[in-house]
Amino acid sequence: MEPMTIRSVKVEDAKRLVEIYSYYITDTAVSFEYAVPSVEEFAHRIKKISDRYPYLVCLSGEKIIGYVYAGSYSPREAYNWTVTTSIYIDKDHRRAGAGSLLYRSLEEELKKRGIVNLLAGVAYCDPEDEYLTHDSCKFHLKEGYTEVAHMKAVGKKFDKWYDLLWYQKRLLEKQET
Secondary structure: OOOEEEEEOOHHHHHHHHHHHHHHHHOOOOOOOOOOOOHHHHHHHHHHHHOOOOEEEEEEOOEEEEEEEEEEOOOOHHHOOEEEEEEEEOOOOOOOOHHHHHHHHHHHHHHHOOOOEEEEEEEEOOOOEOOEOOHHHHHHHHOOOEEEEEEEEEEEEOOEEEEEEEEEEEOOOOOOO
16 A cells, blocks of 8 residues: 555545545445535535635545545534544545544644544444444544443434434643633
């Protein structure tokens, strides 16, 4: 495998990011989205998110193999120091270190912006099934997140109900202003 590098997303990356994301929509319960967004819709999402938050891609050589971004947890001002995170790795490049590299890079960018808390929503079922494993749960725990909430049967996909776990990671100590 070629060396991995991280860079900021470009709107022109939308086609490749849709290719990566579509697997998680059509073949898994990782995403609760049902329909694969168009490249145009995804480009709009990239622009909207990256105007305010870091949005990064991981490349192996010249090929994008994953992406990560932060988003608003809530529009209320008191939550300005808390973001949600989303990460997707090409199904053929999982477990190669791209996810950890992306999260480390995202965290560095968020620290510079004074972000204190990261929240990640992760689909869950027990036992695992053909659409969902515990890989994302294990990954977030390995990255220093802790489980803070377990919402039961909140997403329905493939005619099955799935839970949603919320994980939290504190980047910075509480800041007094």
